[in-house]
Amino acid sequence: NAGVTQTPKFQVLKTGQSMTLQCAQDMNHEYMSWYRQDPGMGLRLIHYSVGAGITDQGEVPNGYNVSRSTTEDFPLRLLSAAPSQTSVYFCASSYRVTDGYTFGSGTRLTVV
Amino acid sequence: GESVGLHLPTLSVQEGDNSIINCAYSNSASDYFIWYKQESGKGPQFIIDIRSNMDKRQGQRVTVLLNKTVKHLSLQIAATQPGDSAVYFCAENLVASGTYKYIFGTGTRLKVLA
Numbered sequence: 001n002a003g004v005t006q007t008p009k010f011q012v013l014k015t016g017q018s019m020t021l022q023c024a025q026d027m028n029h030e031y032m033s034w035y036r037q038d039p040g041m042g043l044r045l046i047h048y049s050v051g052a053g054i055t056d057q058g059e060v061p062n063g064y065n066v067s068r069s070t071t072e073d074f075p076l077r078l079l080s081a082a083p084s085q086t087s088v089y090f091c092a093s094s095y096r097v098t099d100g101y102t103f104g105s106g107t108r109l110t111v112v
Numbered sequence: 113g114e115s116v117g118l119h120l121p122t123l124s125v126q127e128g129d130n131s132i133i134n135c136a137y138s139n140s141a142s143d144y145f146i147w148y149k150q151e152s153g154k155g156p157q158f159i160i161d162i163r164s165n166m167d168k169r170q171g172q173r174v175t176v177l178l179n180k181t182v183k184h185l186s187l188q189i190a191a192t193q194p195g196d197s198a199v200y201f202c203a204e205n206l207v208a209s210g211t212y213k214y215i216f217g218t219g220t221r222l223k224v225l226a
């Protein structure tokens with residue numbers, strides 16, 4: 001049982017490049033979310049999913065896309081990276097809405 | 113992971129003393145609250161939760177208090193240990209609406225002094 005696995009752990013992108021941050025969980029959790037964490041701003045919700053095939057926007061969705069084709073995977077796509085997207089990205093999952101999240105270890109992304 | 117903690121309010125506590133970390137939440141309708149602990153370079157970790165129909169809940173060495181009148185949460189840590197040094201976040205949600213949009217506070221850094 002690996003929990004929530006995020007890859008890569010570190011990434012440097014050039015402005016305008018695209019990439020996908022991977023997130024996988026093996027706990028059969030229906031609920032999954034992506035957050036970004038910036039200094040002094042806590043965690044801000046980007047997108048979330050309440051089950052395979054169902055996604056919705058969070059507080060800061062612009063510049064990001066998600067899909068949920070399976071229960072296990074919830075990738076986050078950066079369409080055209082911008083320096084403002086430099087951040088630490090966390091994927092999280094839970095079995096029920098009223099369960100606390102299990103977080104991945106994060107992806108540190110730098111856009112230059 | 114240290115860059116995440118820049119500009120955070122900091123609470124410094126002597127080892128063995130009790131710690132109280134406060135959080136003002138934003139939505140008066142929120143009905144479910146969670147406290148998380150985040151150590152340097154790691155993802156947040158669940159500590160304790162509380163529903164809006166309660167005003168106090170206790171766990172192992174931790175107590176969460178909820179004051180809905182002033183939209184305030186607090187996390188009390190008894191006999192603070194060096195391993196408690198971390199950033200602590202509160203999170204809120206309106207579960208009754210069926211949403212899954214947890215909103216996090218900006219966090220408080222706890223430093224335990226030996």
